[in-house]
Amino acid sequence: MVTKKRRLVASEPDGRVRRSKEAVLSAAYRLLTETGLGGVSVDAVSRKSGVAKTTIYRHWPTRSALLLQACSKAGAKPQAPDTGTLRGDLTLLLGHIATQLPDARWATVLPSIIDAAERDPELARLQARLHGEMRGAFRTIIERAQQRGELSRRSDPAHVIARVMGPLFYRRWFSREPLDDDFVKSVIENVVGHTKQHR
Amino acid sequence: MVTKKRRLVASEPDGRVRRSKEAVLSAAYRLLTETGLGGVSVDAVSRKSGVAKTTIYRHWPTRSALLLQACSKAGAKPQAPDTGTLRGDLTLLLGHIATQLPDARWATVLPSIIDAAERDPELARLQARLHGEMRGAFRTIIERAQQRGELSRRSDPAHVIARVMGPLFYRRWFSREPLDDDFVKSVIENVVGHTKQHR
Numbered sequence: 001m002v003t004k005k006r007r008l009v010a011s012e013p014d015g016r017v018r019r020s021k022e023a024v025l026s027a028a029y030r031l032l033t034e035t036g037l038g039g040v041s042v043d044a045v046s047r048k049s050g051v052a053k054t055t056i057y058r059h060w061p062t063r064s065a066l067l068l069q070a071c072s073k074a075g076a077k078p079q080a081p082d083t084g085t086l087r088g089d090l091t092l093l094l095g096h097i098a099t100q101l102p103d104a105r106w107a108t109v110l111p112s113i114i115d116a117a118e119r120d121p122e123l124a125r126l127q128a129r130l131h132g133e134m135r136g137a138f139r140t141i142i143e144r145a146q147q148r149g150e151l152s153r154r155s156d157p158a159h160v161i162a163r164v165m166g167p168l169f170y171r172r173w174f175s176r177e178p179l180d181d182d183f184v185k186s187v188i189e190n191v192v193g194h195t196k197q198h199r
Numbered sequence: 200m201v202t203k204k205r206r207l208v209a210s211e212p213d214g215r216v217r218r219s220k221e222a223v224l225s226a227a228y229r230l231l232t233e234t235g236l237g238g239v240s241v242d243a244v245s246r247k248s249g250v251a252k253t254t255i256y257r258h259w260p261t262r263s264a265l266l267l268q269a270c271s272k273a274g275a276k277p278q279a280p281d282t283g284t285l286r287g288d289l290t291l292l293l294g295h296i297a298t299q300l301p302d303a304r305w306a307t308v309l310p311s312i313i314d315a316a317e318r319d320p321e322l323a324r325l326q327a328r329l330h331g332e333m334r335g336a337f338r339t340i341i342e343r344a345q346q347r348g349e350l351s352r353r354s355d356p357a358h359v360i361a362r363v364m365g366p367l368f369y370r371r372w373f374s375r376e377p378l379d380d381d382f383v384k385s386v387i388e389n390v391v392g393h394t395k396q397h398r
Contacts, residue, residue, distance in 0.1 A: 111310060183358060
């Protein structure tokens with residue numbers, strides 16, 4: 001009984017902290033999607049979440065840190081599929097991203113971060129780190145393909161990732177062309193076809 | 200003499216218009232690079248350029264139109280090289296872009312436009328059109344490679360462009376990895392090597 005009581009007492013502040021952090025992140029994220037990065041001040045987040053500014057600053061030392069964690073909530077971190085072939089894995093993974101890119105929230109918010117990072121080196125570093133975590137699934141499927149001998153061990157996984165993510169991101173944000181099945185397939189074949197030459 | 204005088208009289212208003220347009224575009228462009236898109240209001244451009252708001256609106260019906268023309272001043276439109284091979288042409292063209300991407304002004308300003316376009320469909324259309332013009336050099340060298348038989352006529356030039364521009368843009372703005380010679384070369388070989396299979 002005593003132990004149980006202690007646990008309850010101990011968990012209560014954690015629960016409150018968790019809930020207030022959640023409220024702050026949700027408010028920051030809603031503001032981001034509604035107004036872009038320009039509208040997300042710590043003041044505005046405090047008003048929208050009902051959490052005091054001092055509390056916000058206790059959890060996130062800078063506005064950039066808050067923004068980035070709000071974005072990472074958006075769930076842009078896909079799981080690594082394991083179909084047994086690189087072509088199969090890429091089809092699932094890129095297909096998933098191509099479906100999300102046109103209007104998933106993280107995709108509409110990311111340009112705000114990218115833009116602000118041009119003038120904020122700390123944000124740039126945080127964004128690159130977050131993006132690195134998001135690439136984990138690609139790294140996993142590429143390394144598995146190398147272990148199977150499907151892909152040369154001389155292929156730099158970072159190059160392969162840029163060759164599959166790059167064309168999709170480029171069409172979404174720069175050329176604004178459709179991310180249709182034909183296009184996604186051509187991106188995959190380009191990587192799978194090419195790397196086979198170097199086995 | 201009469202003719203000369205007429206010419207002077209006729210050219211004077213044009214010269215004034217040209218100079219005031221130049222002043223407006225320069226001011227807009229300086230504001231863009233200093234503050235990002237958020238800082239570029241027609242008010243601010245008017246103050247910085249000394250050109251009246253009514254005059255600005257006469258030349259550019261919307262803020263978006265002004266912004267885009269200010270960006271296109273930045274000279275992101277490269278010339279098509281003609282070395283005789285796709286590999287040679289891509290080496291020059293991508294090399295040029297890879298050199299500019301880290302800190303050319305157009306590259307530091309573009310994310311502002313991309314971000315604002317998420318919430319402004321007119322700006323999105325204008326940006327896509329401007330980007331299309333910027334791709335002209337790629338289209339030219341790809342079509343020449345197809346005429347020479349170096350690249351299959353079944354290759355969609357738009358796909359090829361996404362496969363070479365995408366990885367570079369991706370590293371510059373999303374993964375923030377270096378655009379070194381090795382990487383640029385691997386992007387080129389990926390396109391040249393791959394397309395040869397389909398000759």
